Amino acid sequence: xxxxxxKTFETVYKKYSDGLYNYxxxxxxxxxxxxxxxxxxxxxxxxxxxxxxxxxxKSYLYTLGRNECLNIKKHEKVKIVFQKQxxxxxxxxxxxxxxxxxxxxxxxxLVISNLKDGERQVFLMNRIDKKKYREIxxxxxLSVKTIEKRMHNALVYLRTNVKEFNR
Amino acid sequence: MKDQKYxxxxxxxxxTDEELEKIVGKxxxxxxxxxxxxxxxxxxxxxxxTTWEQLxxxxxxxxxxxKVSLYSWVGIAASIxxxxxxxxxxxxxxxxxxxxxxxxxxxxxxxxxxxxEPNSSIQYNKLTYRFFRKLKAEGAMVxxxxxxxxxxxxxxxxxxxxxxxTFKVLxxxxxxxxxxxxxxxxxxxxxxxxxITASQEVDNLQNEIKPVKYKWxxxxxxxxxxxxxxxxxxxxxxxxxxxxxxxxxxELNKKMYFSGRYSKENLEEAxxxxxxxxxxxxxxxxxxxxxxxxxxxx
Numbered sequence: 001x002x003x004x005x006x007k008t009f010e011t012v013y014k015k016y017s018d019g020l021y022n023y024x025x026x027x028x029x030x031x032x033x034x035x036x037x038x039x040x041x042x043x044x045x046x047x048x049x050x051x052x053x054x055x056x057x058k059s060y061l062y063t064l065g066r067n068e069c070l071n072i073k074k075h076e077k078v079k080i081v082f083q084k085q086x087x088x089x090x091x092x093x094x095x096x097x098x099x100x101x102x103x104x105x106x107x108x109x110l111v112i113s114n115l116k117d118g119e120r121q122v123f124l125m126n127r128i129d130k131k132k133y134r135e136i137x138x139x140x141x142l143s144v145k146t147i148e149k150r151m152h153n154a155l156v157y158l159r160t161n162v163k164e165f166n167r
Numbered sequence: 168m169k170d171q172k173y174x175x176x177x178x179x180x181x182x183t184d185e186e187l188e189k190i191v192g193k194x195x196x197x198x199x200x201x202x203x204x205x206x207x208x209x210x211x212x213x214x215x216x217t218t219w220e221q222l223x224x225x226x227x228x229x230x231x232x233x234k235v236s237l238y239s240w241v242g243i244a245a246s247i248x249x250x251x252x253x254x255x256x257x258x259x260x261x262x263x264x265x266x267x268x269x270x271x272x273x274x275x276x277x278x279x280x281x282x283x284e285p286n287s288s289i290q291y292n293k294l295t296y297r298f299f300r301k302l303k304a305e306g307a308m309v310x311x312x313x314x315x316x317x318x319x320x321x322x323x324x325x326x327x328x329x330x331x332x333t334f335k336v337l338x339x340x341x342x343x344x345x346x347x348x349x350x351x352x353x354x355x356x357x358x359x360x361x362x363i364t365a366s367q368e369v370d371n372l373q374n375e376i377k378p379v380k381y382k383w384x385x386x387x388x389x390x391x392x393x394x395x396x397x398x399x400x401x402x403x404x405x406x407x408x409x410x411x412x413x414x415x416x417x418e419l420n421k422k423m424y425f426s427g428r429y430s431k432e433n434l435e436e437a438x439x440x441x442x443x444x445x446x447x448x449x450x451x452x453x454x455x456x457x458x459x460x461x462x463x464x465x
Contacts (some may be wrong), residue, residue: 006223009226010219010223013219013222014219017217021211021214021217022211025211025212031212031214031215035214035215035216035217038214038217039216039217039221039222039225042222043222043225043226046226081212082209082210082211082212083209083210083211083212083213084208084209085208085209085210104201104205105205108202108205108206126178126179127178127203127206127207128206128209128210128211132179133175133179147175148172148175148176149170149172149175151172151174151175151178152171152172152173152174152175155174155175155178155199155202156174158202159195159198159199159202162198162202163198
């Protein structure tokens with residue numbers, strides 16, 4: 001298995017680029033920036049294909065991603081937006097319900113955007129990408145304890161702030 | 168409070184809804200649940216500009232730029248030149264060969280002449296001959312060399328270097344002999360070098376190799392083949408080449424040497440001339456096949 005082989009590299013790309021892109025999207029809240037950095041990271045990886053071992057490729061990718069972020073000048077205020085699944089069962093939902101739901105979602109997005117970078121990354125990697133704490137810890141070179149703390153704090157922060165918006 | 172992580176545990180399913188509700192109360196539990204459930208229906212916007220194909224096109228570009236360096240191009244150019252040069256060299260390599268019973272005269276570009284005797288060959292490169300007069304020889308032949316740069320002949324048994332002269336080479340079996348008719352010839356045999364002058368010859372048979380006087384003033388391509396102290400088997404090889412015959416012999420004394428000359432035009436006479444002095448006789452057994460027998464003298 002040689003990373004400098006196109007086929008191997010393609011496999012690595014298809015396996016890890018989604019996760020990396022999502023992580024970068026959680027960081028920037030900006031699709032274009034996240035895509036740029038994703039591509040740069042893989043081009044860098046390709047340049048260094050001879051020196052990188054396949055075993056720790058995952059954490060290496062996230063390290064490259066983090067370094068790229070540092071190179072980018074301080075990004076603007078994060079304004080994260082998600083795609084929402086439409087709930088098909090229309091009968092149950094009154095227009096009022098939908099309005100309330102939309103409002104709530106917008107608030108939640110805003111509050112998530114205001115989370116600390118580290119908490120937002122970890123929280124969304126778990127809630128959206130459905131990654132286990134151990135997996136996140138491995139990718140970001142953090143301890144599981146740190147992940148748990150960030151998860152807990154993030155949820156507390158979200159509830160507190162969404163509630164404030166409600167009033 | 169700071170080290171609390173029950174929400175993390177709950178999100179990972181380590182504690183149940185009921186357990187969480189007991190810890191945080193009903194109201195808080197409901198709002199936590201609402202946040203989590205809302206997030207469950209969310210996903211990250213689809214990527215637009217980072218397909219594998221787009222990345223691949225950039226990768227190949229980066230790779231190409233790196234790999235084909237100036238050195239590679241110089242290498243490729245050098246290889247082409249070498250192949251081209253070798254081709255030219257090969258085209259200019261020429262070889263002349265005489266069959267059995269055939270003679271050939273070769274005129275070289277500098278005016279030198281080579282008289283090839285039967286079953287012999289000469290090989291040289293037309294291109295490099297201009298600068299180094301160097302030839303490979305096998306068999307028997309007479310060289311008439313024009314004055315000029317050193318003229319070198321290589322055979323499997325020895326080498327010859329001359330300036331301008333006429334000489335004969337006999338290189339058959341393991342026997343090697345050079346006879347000089349005019350000028351000077353430098354002969355190399357087994358790491359030794361000898362300079363022989365007109366009317367001298369040297370061969371590789373003697374224990375102590377040294378030039379000896381050559382009394383036959385052989386003319387080029389005469390009717391006669393001339394030898395001085397030459398192993399009989401070499402003379403037989405020459406006879407076979409000149410007359411296109413096969414001569415077989417069962418017992419031949421290794422110490423038989425022939426001095427003298429025989430006709431190149433009359434086979435019967437030549438056989439008598441060569442073999443009679445040794446009390447031998449060439450008996451014809453088939454067309455072109457002869458066997459050597461002892462002659463009993465009374």
